[in-house]
Amino acid sequence: MGTEKINIAIDGFSSCGKSTLAKQLAKKLNYTYIDSGAMYRAITLYFLRNHIDWTDEDEIGDALKNINLSFQPNSKTGDSEIYLNDENIEYVIRDLVIAEKVSEVAAIRPVREFAVKQQQEMGKLKGVVMDGRDIGTTVFPDAELKIFMTADITVRVERRFQELYAKNPNITIEEVKANLEMRDYIDSHREHSPLRKAADALVIDNTNLTPSEQLIKVLEECKMAVKKSV
Numbered sequence: 001m002g003t004e005k006i007n008i009a010i011d012g013f014s015s016c017g018k019s020t021l022a023k024q025l026a027k028k029l030n031y032t033y034i035d036s037g038a039m040y041r042a043i044t045l046y047f048l049r050n051h052i053d054w055t056d057e058d059e060i061g062d063a064l065k066n067i068n069l070s071f072q073p074n075s076k077t078g079d080s081e082i083y084l085n086d087e088n089i090e091y092v093i094r095d096l097v098i099a100e101k102v103s104e105v106a107a108i109r110p111v112r113e114f115a116v117k118q119q120q121e122m123g124k125l126k127g128v129v130m131d132g133r134d135i136g137t138t139v140f141p142d143a144e145l146k147i148f149m150t151a152d153i154t155v156r157v158e159r160r161f162q163e164l165y166a167k168n169p170n171i172t173i174e175e176v177k178a179n180l181e182m183r184d185y186i187d188s189h190r191e192h193s194p195l196r197k198a199a200d201a202l203v204i205d206n207t208n209l210t211p212s213e214q215l216i217k218v219l220e221e222c223k224m225a226v227k228k229s230v
């Protein structure tokens with residue numbers, strides 16, 4: 001692929017493989033991967049740890065002033081990991097305790113403004129693959145390539161269950177299913193930047209695709225998007 005860089009926006013439902021695809025693409029293209037969901041999870045962690053009442057706008061405003069988010073590569077794997085005020089929180093934010101509250105926090109307007117401003121800054125120089133819920137519609141409405149991912153709910157639940165069970169054998173499949181359904185509902189029905197397919201996004205349903213198959217498919221699209229952008 002040429003040296004010209006584009007931005008790639010990947011949106012979709014919970015646990016449908018967005019970050020798997022985004023990481024694969026970033027590695028292959030030598031782009032920067034940004035997990036926008038990790039930013040909302042990090043803010044939720046801060047709010048929970050500091051007992052912030054997120055129904056109170058003043059408290060939210062004060063709390064956001066004390067939150068510094070950054071992404072740094074893991075020294076062994078090279079994977080981008082999120083830091084909250086210099087603490088690596090990549091592992092802790094994946095817990096179901098955070099997943100239970102994150103969609104409520106992510107629906108709050110000042111929280112979204114705080115995160116979106118930083119996300120847009122990160123994409124200014126291009127060469128970014130960002131995944132989330134509003135990347136193609138709000139964060140990078142001019143992204144050269146937009147993907148909207150989906151997969152059957154049973155497949156998504158099973159994939160996420162396997163991942164969480166490895167960390168916590170007490171977790172049940174019902175809990176995981178309820179969480180994914182709840183987040184999908186809140187994310188697609190909230191007032192500010194709800195989860196929507198951008199009109200110009202390409203839909204990838206990976207219910208029956210392996211990670212390598214989905215990568216091959218999308219790399220072709222990337223080649224075409226780069227050609228179109230020059």
Ligand SMILES: Nc1ncnc2c1ncn2[C@@H]1O[C@H](COP(=O)(O)OP(=O)(O)OP(=O)(O)O)[C@@H](O)[C@H]1O
Nearest residue numbers: 014015016017018019020037159163206209210211
């Ligand atoms: N094509 C695929 N086939 C099988 N498993 C997959 C595929 N893509 C991703 N997975 C697995 O599904 C799980 C969820 O994937 P991933 O974390 O990439 O989803 P996500 O959409 O980024 O989730 P979230 O919305 O919670 O951030 C992971 O365990 C991942 O390894």
Ligand SMILES: Nc1ccn([C@@H]2O[C@H](COP(=O)(O)O)[C@@H](O)[C@H]2O)c(=O)n1
Nearest residue numbers: 036037038040102103106132133134183
């Ligand atoms: N652009 C985004 C990304 C995420 N969210 C919210 O964060 C939650 C967690 O995201 P994951 O990708 O880690 O699952 C998600 O359920 C959304 O509530 C968002 O609003 N916008």
